[in-house]
Amino acid sequence: MYDSNPTLEGLKTIDEAKQGNVLFKEHWQESSVPGEKKFYIESYGCQMNFSDSEIVASILSDVGYSPTRNMEDSDLILINTCSIREKAEETVRKRLRVFDVLKKQRPGLVVGILGCMAERLKKKWLEEEKLVDLVVGPDAYRDLPNLIGSAEDGHRMVNVLLSREETYADISPVRLETNGITAFISIMRGCDNMCSFCVVPFTRGRERSRDPFSVLAEATNLFENGYREVMLLGQNVDSYKWDNPETGQHVDFADLLELVAQVHPSLRVRFSTSHPKDMSDKVLYTMARHHNICKYIHLPVQSGNSRVLDMMNRTYDRPWCEQRIEAIRRILPEATVSSDIITGFCTETEEEHQDTLSIVEWANFSMAYMFYYSERPGTLAARKYADDIPEDVKKRRLNEVIRLQTAISLRHNQADIGKTFEVLIEGNSRKSDADFCGRNTQNKVLVFPKKPGLKPGDYVQVTVKDATSATLLGEIEA
Numbered sequence: 001m002y003d004s005n006p007t008l009e010g011l012k013t014i015d016e017a018k019q020g021n022v023l024f025k026e027h028w029q030e031s032s033v034p035g036e037k038k039f040y041i042e043s044y045g046c047q048m049n050f051s052d053s054e055i056v057a058s059i060l061s062d063v064g065y066s067p068t069r070n071m072e073d074s075d076l077i078l079i080n081t082c083s084i085r086e087k088a089e090e091t092v093r094k095r096l097r098v099f100d101v102l103k104k105q106r107p108g109l110v111v112g113i114l115g116c117m118a119e120r121l122k123k124k125w126l127e128e129e130k131l132v133d134l135v136v137g138p139d140a141y142r143d144l145p146n147l148i149g150s151a152e153d154g155h156r157m158v159n160v161l162l163s164r165e166e167t168y169a170d171i172s173p174v175r176l177e178t179n180g181i182t183a184f185i186s187i188m189r190g191c192d193n194m195c196s197f198c199v200v201p202f203t204r205g206r207e208r209s210r211d212p213f214s215v216l217a218e219a220t221n222l223f224e225n226g227y228r229e230v231m232l233l234g235q236n237v238d239s240y241k242w243d244n245p246e247t248g249q250h251v252d253f254a255d256l257l258e259l260v261a262q263v264h265p266s267l268r269v270r271f272s273t274s275h276p277k278d279m280s281d282k283v284l285y286t287m288a289r290h291h292n293i294c295k296y297i298h299l300p301v302q303s304g305n306s307r308v309l310d311m312m313n314r315t316y317d318r319p320w321c322e323q324r325i326e327a328i329r330r331i332l333p334e335a336t337v338s339s340d341i342i343t344g345f346c347t348e349t350e351e352e353h354q355d356t357l358s359i360v361e362w363a364n365f366s367m368a369y370m371f372y373y374s375e376r377p378g379t380l381a382a383r384k385y386a387d388d389i390p391e392d393v394k395k396r397r398l399n400e401v402i403r404l405q406t407a408i409s410l411r412h413n414q415a416d417i418g419k420t421f422e423v424l425i426e427g428n429s430r431k432s433d434a435d436f437c438g439r440n441t442q443n444k445v446l447v448f449p450k451k452p453g454l455k456p457g458d459y460v461q462v463t464v465k466d467a468t469s470a471t472l473l474g475e476i477e478a
């Protein structure tokens with residue numbers, strides 16, 4: 001077994017964390033202070049991008065900008081982009097055309113591109129097509145106030161420098177679009193893996209971990225402001241590492257998880273994303289020790305075939321992956337596992353595709369994000385391999401995986417009928433104000449009729465009465 005109850009040298013109590021330099025800013029309120037400037041931001045892609053938009057909102061609020069949901073009303077329009085798949089780029093291009101119409105009507109309006117597409121498309125969109133005034137990469141957000149100032153003077157501005165140090169640790173995110181109950185906390189940035197299909201190491205740079213003091217301070221502040229769940233975010237959380245420069249103390253992901261779990265037993269802790277090559281038993285035992293660390297692991301396997309995994313440069317093979325899922329089943333029998341799958345990667349044969357179907361069946365994922373391979377410029381795969389699987393074959397294989405996973409998700413959910421779960425109420429269900437929705441520790445969404453006296457942020461016991469492949473339908477226990 002591993003040591004429990006770690007403390008952070010230099011931080012004796014959680015109270016000290018509260019005195020850290022991270023101050024909580026109340027989630028956004030539309031302000032109508034005359035003369036104050038407004039920004040409108042749209043975010044695409046992964047949770048990390050949404051979390052980054054909250055850092056941007058904080059930096060902008062320090063220089064007098066407040067958020068608006070109405071782009072017609074704004075002085076600054078920002079689009080936080082994703083470039084993980086080609087489709088994401090097409091979406092951004094369409095949005096830029098819409099903003100361009102607005103820009104022509106309102107010459108003072110500044111339009112900027114943030115995030116992963118910044119580096120690759122800066123020349124095209126800024127210089128050639130003149131669609132935007134600003135292009136700012138994920139490590140340059142502190143420079144935004146300067147860049148906006150120059151853009152207002154009519155200059156086109158770019159900062160896409162990547163950093164080895166920037167973690168925005170001292171910046172307290174302004175929570176955008178929040179339900180007031182669940183929040184993201186970025187614990188690291190960038191990625192040092194070189195999965196051959198993936199553009200992230202190029203767009204987000206080298207991996208760096210945020211200091212645990214600031215993570216704890218942010219979690220504590222969120223709890224004190226009524227939040228009841230934090231999601232720790234990183235491209236590969238299992239490789240989180242931080243060495244205290246003063247004491248030499250080493251903090252790994254399991255230690256960080258335990259520290260955050262100790263903020264309060266009523267604060268749920270989730271995390272994403274885990275990597276099969278790095279997910280350790282120490283993390284699993286830490287999860288087992290704490291009721292408030294949710295029993296759910298997002299573990300992208302990508303493929304079920306060892307040769308394809310090798311070409312993807314995932315640095316694990318199928319038996320390794322199975323052995324990691326078996327460790328989860330052994331140490332955390334109640335946990336659910338979800339995954340990411342890519343179909344039609346370069347040279348994938350029909351037989352190898354069958355291996356993906358068979359690992360999906362074997363693993364019994366509660367759900368999965370499924371994609372067909374789309375070649376990204378600059379990646380290892382784009383340089384080394386021909387994108388040789390015809391699009392109709394990629395899509396047919398994807399549909400086969402989706403069909404199988406949908407059936408498995410339904411089976412998984414139907415097995416919960418009759419069980420009672422502790423559910424954190426997050427708000428009204430999307431379909432009806434008469435129902436609440438929330439999730440159980442396994443990250444399954446439950447919808448159930450409201451009862452008087454209960455509110456978002458409360459924990460309730462809900463018994464499952466029915467299930468679809470996406471949702472459990474239940475009733476609160478008397």
Ligand code: 5AD
Pocket residue numbers: 084085197198199300302340341342371372373374375376
């Ligand atoms: N093509 C298809 N899917 C991809 N992903 C990442 N890059 C690509 C690509 N080039 C998927 C992976 C990853 C998820 C976030 O997106 O499954 O885990």
Ligand code: SF4
Pocket residue numbers: 191192193194195198199200201235236275
């Ligand atoms: Fe991309 Fe692989 Fe890093 Fe995930 S672990 S962000 S798939 S390079």
